[in-house]
Amino acid sequence: MSDCLFCKIVAKEIPAEIVYETGRALAFRDTNPQAPTHVLVVPKSHYTDAAALAAADDGLADEVLKTAHEVAVLDGVAEGGYRIVLNTGSGAGQTVFHVHAHVLGGRNLTWPPG
Ligand code: 5GP
Numbered sequence: 001m002s003d004c005l006f007c008k009i010v011a012k013e014i015p016a017e018i019v020y021e022t023g024r025a026l027a028f029r030d031t032n033p034q035a036p037t038h039v040l041v042v043p044k045s046h047y048t049d050a051a052a053l054a055a056a057d058d059g060l061a062d063e064v065l066k067t068a069h070e071v072a073v074l075d076g077v078a079e080g081g082y083r084i085v086l087n088t089g090s091g092a093g094q095t096v097f098h099v100h101a102h103v104l105g106g107r108n109l110t111w112p113p114g
């Protein structure tokens, strides 16, 4: 999608601090971090939200989830506990409509998130 922010990051048309990459997923730091570790994991191909990614049914959702866990391990927050969040729809706070998993860790995370 030519007008999609995260497609542009995948295409390297917009810079991002990339922390990890697989064949079909890219992980980069959020520019407005809400925790010491705040990384976004996206599929390299465009899906609007988690529902569209789940419907893809080709193992891509699995790759995104595994990449999110790998990011937590690489950033050293896996053992202390971390959170994977997929805001789905504007009512849930989704602002970028290229599905992305937030990986948050490195501080005490309260629940419910509000
Ligand atoms: P959402 O609200 O859609 O779940 O999350 C979008 C996230 O993208 C936000 O946490 C926001 O800080 C992040 N973000 C917005 N623009 C950029 C950008 O240009 N680069 C990066 N790395 N993150 C961005």
Ligand code: ZN
Pocket (backbone or CB within 6 Å): 001, 004, 005, 006, 007, 008, 045, 046, 047, 097, 098
């Ligand atoms: Zn996109």
